[in-house]
Amino acid sequence: MADRPTTIFINGTEYPFEPGQTVIQVARANGIDIQHYCYHDGLSIAGNCRICVVEVEGNPKPQISCKMECEPPPWVNEPLRIQTDSKLALDGREGTMEMLLVNHPLDCPICDQAGECHLQDYSYEIGQGKASSTTAKTKLPKNVPFGSKIVYDAERCIKCTLCVRFCEEITETNELAMQGRSDEEMVVMTSKGEFTTPYSMNIIDLCPVGALTSRDFRFKSRLWFMDFAESVCTGCARGCNVMTGGREGEFMRMEPRENQAVNKWWMCDAGRTDYQFANAPTRLEAPLIRQDDGTLAVANWEDAISAAAAALKAAPGNVILDGGCTLEEMAVAQDVAAALGGAAKYAAATGEGDDFLVVAEKGANAAGAELLGLARAKSASAAALLLIERDEHVNASFREKSGAVVVFAVDGEHVPDSAQVVFPMGTWSERDGLLVDGAGIVQSMSRNAAIGPNNLAAPVDLLEDILGELDDGYDWRGHAGVVAHLRALPEFEKLEFPAGFEAAGVGARS
Ligand code: SF4
Ligand code: SF4
Ligand code: FES
Known part of the structure; x- marks a missing residue:
């Protein structure tokens, strides 16, 4: 043969x-x-x-x-x-x-999928621009709740069964099935009520048309008014690759980005919908300095840097970072702590994991912290705190007990009474930086300039400025210099860094 x-x-x-x-x-x-x-x-x-x-x-x-x-x-x-x-x-x-298109409603002007709809795209690419059918379109149920997070429109559904197969093959929870025949065919929920899988919202991304929309995002914004950036979810140490979407300072939505080594094409619902902290009315937007009367007043960046250095000299100690801070932030915080005669440590919560993506370690960069030699903080005592958005890693009791005089925080609600100087921090979606996920993969977060206040200084820059005031001989390295320093460390030598990351730079202080 x-x-x-x-x-x-x-x-x-x-x-x-x-x-x-x-x-x-x-x-x-x-x-x-x-x-x-x-x-x-x-x-x-x-x-x-x-x-x-x-x-x-x-x-x-x-x-x-x-x-x-x-x-x-x-x-x-x-x-x-x-x-x-x-x-x-x-x-x-x-x-x-x-x-x-015989039965598909031509409602692109009011459909959330417009702008990212394969039916719309292919219609432009290979459609014929006219319909030969003269019969009335079949009417099917619209606005059908699929659990609390997803809305189904049967008229827009092209019966591709991607959503059904996801629930059969990936989550094996079988909440969806096809019902009916011909133009009456549609997707139905086999379990009335809620999805049992915590990964249900992936079917929204899978759906090639606007038949499945997110209750969280629908009707919030047309796609073309938004800006997008590639980043990494910091909800747990899995580090799912995501695309953040923002508009005029508001975090609008998050979707998974394919990375076969980390999250394949998926992310969990909790991670996807956990971004409201970026839109909180209590966000800090400017540096603050404690006044003689005990209140915190807005200051300029230079005064705040000098005041922070003075406060740290007067009350030196450890620097404790949230376990979701970036490698660069941790590395420079180590130098600040050393200049203060203390140590840099990290704090992070642990919780429930599952057998798919969610892991028990909630510190998104806990593995990076360990590689840098940071110990997990056992006690709260600190001269400075770097807090990201999530309260659970460094909770209120920890913050108050710390006695920290310099605090970097996203939200004004997270500032302890001991703080003499406060720096506003961008959320993870607003900062460039590197994380090492729980599997030891170095990943990069990219700033989405359409989310959050647009004038925030990068914490790495601020820490270096403070270091410069603590140590006259300190040589300012900048983001690229800090990354080069990290790459040269023996612990990082064998790790692969995301290509071109040093060139991306960080959000500049205005
Ligand atoms: S993925 Fe969308 S178009 Fe495909 S069957 Fe499900 S709802 Fe219909
Ligand atoms: S599994 Fe973890 S990293 Fe992935 S989306 Fe969920 S919370 Fe975020
Ligand atoms: S039949 Fe091939 S993509 Fe649907």
Whole structure:
């Protein structure tokens, strides 16, 4: 028997394939985009939407590329030859688009998915701009609650079953099923009430159209008014890769970003909806200095830096950081603590984990702190505190007991009475920096300038400024210098740092 082909031709170019790989997989791996709705790299192949059709040389009928294996049938010993953009393939996709739009309400102007809808995108790309159907569109249920966090619109649903397969295959909780036939087919909840999985909101991202929307985000903002940044959720030490979305200072939403080594395509619902602290009315927006009458008054950055250095000289001690602070913040805080004759330590809560993504360690950079040699704080005594947004890591009792005279905080509610100087801190979505997740992977958070007050100084810069006042000989390193210092440490030598991170810089002080 002749050797079986191990390559496939797509649009005239030969590509190798692995046994079992389908045409769409090889095409995507080689940068050839084939329109698809029901296909997802992380789910079983349903092959039900028919938008991914391609031409297979010698076959008069277009074939779906998501389910067709690259290996030719047993009686063929030549590599398959595929055309993704021939007339046959494009006519097939155009026909599928027309069928999908027969009953789809053309309500893009009021649909939350507009701007990120595959139906809308493909309609522009391969739709025919007119409908031959003259019958009335089928009416189906709208605004159906799928638990407390998700809303289903059956008229917009293209029955791709991605959401159903997610609940079957990823969470194995089976809360969704298809019901009915033909144009009456729709998704239904098998369990009335709530999803049992804490990962349900991933189906919103999976849905290629606006059939599943987030109750938390829907109708809040058109997409094109928002700015986005790649970052890392700091809800636990998993460090799920996310995309933050903000608008005019407000944190609007968060979505998972694919990272096969960390969170694949998913994130937990709790992490996704835990951002309200960024929009709190009690956010600190300017440095504060304690006055003789005991009140805290707004100061400029230079005065606050000098006052902080003076307060620390008068009451030296440890620097305690929230376990979600960045590596750079921790590294410079170590130098500040050393200049004060103390040590830098970190504080972080532990809690429940599960067997999917959520881990028990809640300090997003606890592993980084340990690599830097920071001990977990056992007692609260500190000269300075660096607090991020989450109250649970460094709680009110800890803060008050610390006696800290210099405090970096996101929220005014978190400032202990002992504070003589207070610096406003950006939330994790507003700071650039590095974290080491619980698996030892170095990840980078990027600042979203559309979230939070826009004039906050980077804590790394402020710590270096304070250090400069504590130590005349201190050589200001800047963000790139601090990262270079980290990379040179033996503990970090073998770790891979995100490419180009040093060049990104940090939020500048205005
Ligand atoms: S709700 Fe969305 S993901 Fe689920 S079947 Fe319909 S179109 Fe697909
Ligand atoms: S698993 Fe942890 S890091 Fe991931 S989204 Fe949830 S809280 Fe955030
Ligand atoms: S993506 Fe291939 S049939 Fe849906």
